[in-house]
Amino acid sequence: KAGVTQTPRYLIKTRGQQVTLSCSPISGHRSVSWYQQTPGQGLQFLFEYFSETQRNKGNFPGRFSGRQFSNSRSEMNVSTLELGDSALYLCASSPTRGGTGELFFGEGSRLTVL
Amino acid sequence: SQQGEEDPQALSIQEGENATMNCSYKTSINNLQWYRQNSGRGLVHLILIRSNEREKHSGRLRVTLDTSKKSSSLLITASRAADTASYFCAFFTPETSGSRLTFGEGTQLTVNP
Numbered sequence: 001k002a003g004v005t006q007t008p009r010y011l012i013k014t015r016g017q018q019v020t021l022s023c024s025p026i027s028g029h030r031s032v033s034w035y036q037q038t039p040g041q042g043l044q045f046l047f048e049y050f051s052e053t054q055r056n057k058g059n060f061p062g063r064f065s066g067r068q069f070s071n072s073r074s075e076m077n078v079s080t081l082e083l084g085d086s087a088l089y090l091c092a093s094s095p096t097r098g099g100t101g102e103l104f105f106g107e108g109s110r111l112t113v114l
Numbered sequence: 115s116q117q118g119e120e121d122p123q124a125l126s127i128q129e130g131e132n133a134t135m136n137c138s139y140k141t142s143i144n145n146l147q148w149y150r151q152n153s154g155r156g157l158v159h160l161i162l163i164r165s166n167e168r169e170k171h172s173g174r175l176r177v178t179l180d181t182s183k184k185s186s187s188l189l190i191t192a193s194r195a196a197d198t199a200s201y202f203c204a205f206f207t208p209e210t211s212g213s214r215l216t217f218g219e220g221t222q223l224t225v226n227p
Contacts, residue, residue, distance in 0.1 A: 043217035056214050090156060102159040
């Protein structure tokens with residue numbers, strides 16, 4: 001069974017630009033969540049999607065958005081990039097919601113904002 | 115802000131030694147999990163312990179949970195150089211719904227050959 005796939009793995013943007021990151025969950029997994037990892041703030045929850053609906057959102061500005069498609073693939077978008085958005089963005093999937101089991105993480109997308 | 119704290123922040127040991135990492139949290143939890151992250155890579159789930167369990171084993175891993183002290187520990191026995199990684203505790207809380215994990219700050223483990 002293929003794992004969680006994130007693309008692109010690395011990207012460089014400049015301040016003010018926008019970026020879209022993609023996540024393909026494990027086949028059959030319907031919940032996709034996103035996390036931001038930075039040296040200063042550690043791992044922070046961004047949002048969760050289930051059945052194409054955002055179910056949960058972390059404490060991030062509106063510049064961070066996402067969506068989920070009918071095949072459970074998810075994208076997240078960051079508009080008007082700031083230097084502080086440089087981070088490793090991790091996507092995780094799970095079969096269901098409920099907060100009872102493990103999450104399966106992708107390798108992440110490393111975003112550098114110059 | 116993180117609701118989980120881990121110590122030590124960094125740990126350096128020799129191959130064959132045991133490594134112990136500790137995690138403390140502030141809220142009630144449904145379960146507590148440990149993840150491993152190799153440098154710049156994704157997180158890999160290691161073990162999950164439920165709030166009504168006190169100890170759990172998986173291979174060379176032993177996890178304990180003390181809900182009265184709001185703390186957990188991860189013990190890696192007979193460590194290997196390949197165990198070099200960052201280790202994070204993570205948990206779901208009853209206050210948050212769905213697949214929202216709260217992570218600790220992580221312990222960077224270095225196992226010297």
